[in-house]
Amino acid sequence: MPEGISRQGVGDTGILSRNDFPSLFSALKGRGYRVVGPTVRDGAIVYGDLEGDADLPVGWTDRQEAGRYRLERRGDDALFGYNVGPHSWKKYLFPPHERLWTAHRKEESFEVTIEPNEAPPFAFLGVRACEVAAIEVQDRVFLGKYPDPGYRARRGRSLVIGVACGQAGATCFCTSMGTGPGLSEGYDLGITEILSPGPHRFLVRVGSPRGAELASDLPLTPAVTADHGRGKEIIERTAASMGRSMTTDGLRELMVDNLAHPRWEIVARRCLSCANCTLACPTCFCSTNEEMTALDATSAERWRRWDSCFNLGFTELHSAKVRSSGMSRYRQWLTHKLGTWHDQFGVSGCVGCGRCITWCPVGIDLTEEVAAIREPQGARPPPGGLA
Amino acid sequence: MSMASDPLGPTGGESSPPGAFAPVPCVVVRRSVESSDTVTLALRPADGGDFPPFSAGQFNMLYRFGVGEVAVSLSGDPAAAGERVHTVRAAGKVSSAIVGVSVGDVLGVRGPFGAGWPIDETEGRDVVVVVGGLGIAPVRPALYELLRQRDRFGRLEVIYGARTPADILYYAELQRWRSRHDLRFQTTVDAAGRDWYGDVGLVTDRIPDLRFDPTQTVAFLCGPEVMMRRSAQSLEARGLRSDAIFVSMERNMKCALGQCGHCQFGASFICRDGPVLCYADVKPRWNVREL
Numbered sequence: 001m002p003e004g005i006s007r008q009g010v011g012d013t014g015i016l017s018r019n020d021f022p023s024l025f026s027a028l029k030g031r032g033y034r035v036v037g038p039t040v041r042d043g044a045i046v047y048g049d050l051e052g053d054a055d056l057p058v059g060w061t062d063r064q065e066a067g068r069y070r071l072e073r074r075g076d077d078a079l080f081g082y083n084v085g086p087h088s089w090k091k092y093l094f095p096p097h098e099r100l101w102t103a104h105r106k107e108e109s110f111e112v113t114i115e116p117n118e119a120p121p122f123a124f125l126g127v128r129a130c131e132v133a134a135i136e137v138q139d140r141v142f143l144g145k146y147p148d149p150g151y152r153a154r155r156g157r158s159l160v161i162g163v164a165c166g167q168a169g170a171t172c173f174c175t176s177m178g179t180g181p182g183l184s185e186g187y188d189l190g191i192t193e194i195l196s197p198g199p200h201r202f203l204v205r206v207g208s209p210r211g212a213e214l215a216s217d218l219p220l221t222p223a224v225t226a227d228h229g230r231g232k233e234i235i236e237r238t239a240a241s242m243g244r245s246m247t248t249d250g251l252r253e254l255m256v257d258n259l260a261h262p263r264w265e266i267v268a269r270r271c272l273s274c275a276n277c278t279l280a281c282p283t284c285f286c287s288t289n290e291e292m293t294a295l296d297a298t299s300a301e302r303w304r305r306w307d308s309c310f311n312l313g314f315t316e317l318h319s320a321k322v323r324s325s326g327m328s329r330y331r332q333w334l335t336h337k338l339g340t341w342h343d344q345f346g347v348s349g350c351v352g353c354g355r356c357i358t359w360c361p362v363g364i365d366l367t368e369e370v371a372a373i374r375e376p377q378g379a380r381p382p383p384g385g386l387a
Numbered sequence: 388m389s390m391a392s393d394p395l396g397p398t399g400g401e402s403s404p405p406g407a408f409a410p411v412p413c414v415v416v417r418r419s420v421e422s423s424d425t426v427t428l429a430l431r432p433a434d435g436g437d438f439p440p441f442s443a444g445q446f447n448m449l450y451r452f453g454v455g456e457v458a459v460s461l462s463g464d465p466a467a468a469g470e471r472v473h474t475v476r477a478a479g480k481v482s483s484a485i486v487g488v489s490v491g492d493v494l495g496v497r498g499p500f501g502a503g504w505p506i507d508e509t510e511g512r513d514v515v516v517v518v519g520g521l522g523i524a525p526v527r528p529a530l531y532e533l534l535r536q537r538d539r540f541g542r543l544e545v546i547y548g549a550r551t552p553a554d555i556l557y558y559a560e561l562q563r564w565r566s567r568h569d570l571r572f573q574t575t576v577d578a579a580g581r582d583w584y585g586d587v588g589l590v591t592d593r594i595p596d597l598r599f600d601p602t603q604t605v606a607f608l609c610g611p612e613v614m615m616r617r618s619a620q621s622l623e624a625r626g627l628r629s630d631a632i633f634v635s636m637e638r639n640m641k642c643a644l645g646q647c648g649h650c651q652f653g654a655s656f657i658c659r660d661g662p663v664l665c666y667a668d669v670k671p672r673w674n675v676r677e678l
């Protein structure tokens with residue numbers, strides 16, 4: 001039992017010093033977790049396996065704008081001094097390509113084996129508040145009437161270590177969507193990184209019994225009033241510096257009542273139907289089935305692959321396409337995300353992470369599209385550029 | 388205490404019913420040719436077990452080993468224990484492979500899925516059924532149910548439209564139904580040779596002559612979307628309320644579980660909230676192109 005705080009309960013807090021941060025990795029590995037989190041690869045901060053804190057994007061930050069993402073050095077050694085990148089945690093809970101079952105031919109019949117889920121549990125390190133919300137949105141999709149066996153197994157075993165954002169990106173609008181920047185619930189352990197004043201340290205809050213067990217492995221010292229005050233300040237400062245905003249009043253109705261709005265045609269002139277937004281989105285859940293058959297036809301596999309409502313074949317029906325125009329596909333995506341998602345799952349499909357804005361190759365900004373639809377028709381000229 | 392990172396609880400949460408995710412092997416015990424491209428198959432579980440019950444209007448996902456899976460409505464009698472009946476038309480690669488089975492072959496079955504016809508809504512009312520083409524298949528279980536409870540409702544009017552006389556499905560059964568005096572079963576075709584002495588024309592052309600009390604009637608429509616839309620409009624013109632009309636919708640389906648997103652029609656997942664939807668809800672969406 002480490003010195004300092006001997007036992008932690010839900011809601012308890014403590015301070016983890018920067019030098020002791022590696023103890024989090026050893027505690028997670030000691031408990032059998034596969035630690036995954038942010039790391040620098042291919043010029044972006046993506047999610048991957050982490051061996052230790054050196055694998056984190058130490059001293060890096062990201063500069064984001066519509067259709068633009070660049071890494072830059074920070075002037076310090078912050079571990080979490082950036083915002084979300086092109087990846088999201090859905091790639092672990094809802095893998096891009098996943099075998100669902102295998103059928104083996106057996107005499108005249110066949111036998112089906114559902115894919116086992118025996119992989120070690122994930123520890124998600126560095127889950128931002130908007131991403132905690134996104135995971136909970138996908139829970140509603142995959143754990144509804146027909147709980148998905150794979151998702152259910154992976155999600156039930158995963159540990160969520162949240163990190164409050166110490167800065168907002170230019171495409172961030174989590175405050176508009178009510179999901180961040182502070183962590184409110186849905187995490188096992190919540191971390192706020194404090195760079196100054198005082199030594200580089202982490203304010204740690206226990207969010208669940210499993211988080212409490214983990215915290216008991218860490219050399220935490222008691223958090224004092226100044227630590228709590230600084231943690232609060234950091235979140236307030238982040239909340240005040242959101243790069244984007246979106247008015248959400250009556251947003252569902254705005255979407256479902258404006259299906260004939262001329263704006264859809266205007267945005268469709270720019271949209272490439274490339275599906276980047278749906279792949280980067282942490283809540284988009286569309287998939288397709290693929291059949292893989294062994295060359296000797298003794299076995300066949302069912303795979304599930306991420307799909308997108310922007311793909312032309314997505315709505316194929318009797319060799320025609322229900323949504324053949326780019327206009328109808330962009331409209332489907334946005335009206336689903338911000339409108340009908342409420343009818344289906346009781347929440348918005350948007351958590352305000354801004355990925356779809358940053359990773360759109362032509363910089364389409366959904367906050368701008370919503371604002372345009374909200375304005376009385378004819379009040380706003382079409383944007384320039386490609387239009 | 389937050390449970391959000393442990394959403395499944397200590398017991399691991401609810402499991403999906405068997406046969407929802409992975410196909411259950413079933414033997415083809417009967418195969419009848421309905422037309423040049425359409426067959427009716429009767430299936431029994433290969434392990435001798437029982438099928439879960441289904442309600443009229445629901446569908447199964449049928450799987451041909453190594454080829455793929457398609458959504459096919461259940462077209463047999465819901466009260467017939469032990470076997471499930473599907474009428475399949477060879478349209479694409481997978482449905483053609485399913486149509487090509489022989490008795491004794493094994494298909495996989497997932498299901499049943501979706502919401503069916505509101506049989507209880509017919510209590511004490513007249514019933515109008517308008518079907519086109521293969522649309523008769525998802526409605527046939529409802530007709531079995533209705534005829535079994537014939538004294539519970541008033542008139543029963545059925546109009547069935549096929550492309551040509553050779554495309555008429557369930558031929559022998561339809562002849563029996565047409566000879567009954569407690570329902571009027573009309574058949575019309577789009578085109579016919581000189582040996583056809585029945586009606587030629589659209590199903591919608593028959594609607595003005597149907598006998599029903601518009602204030603006390605339920606209508607079930609199934610067929611191509613344009614046919615259902617025009618039929619619903621004709622029925623409305625006869626005074627039927629839009630919330631007394633039910634339509635069976637079709638969209639691209641992959642998972643049948645409301646999780647793959649393909650079959651969305653506005654807020655509805657056709658696989659989960661449909662395929663049978665109330666026309667009052669569908670009507671505004673049919674006015675939107677490419678929804």
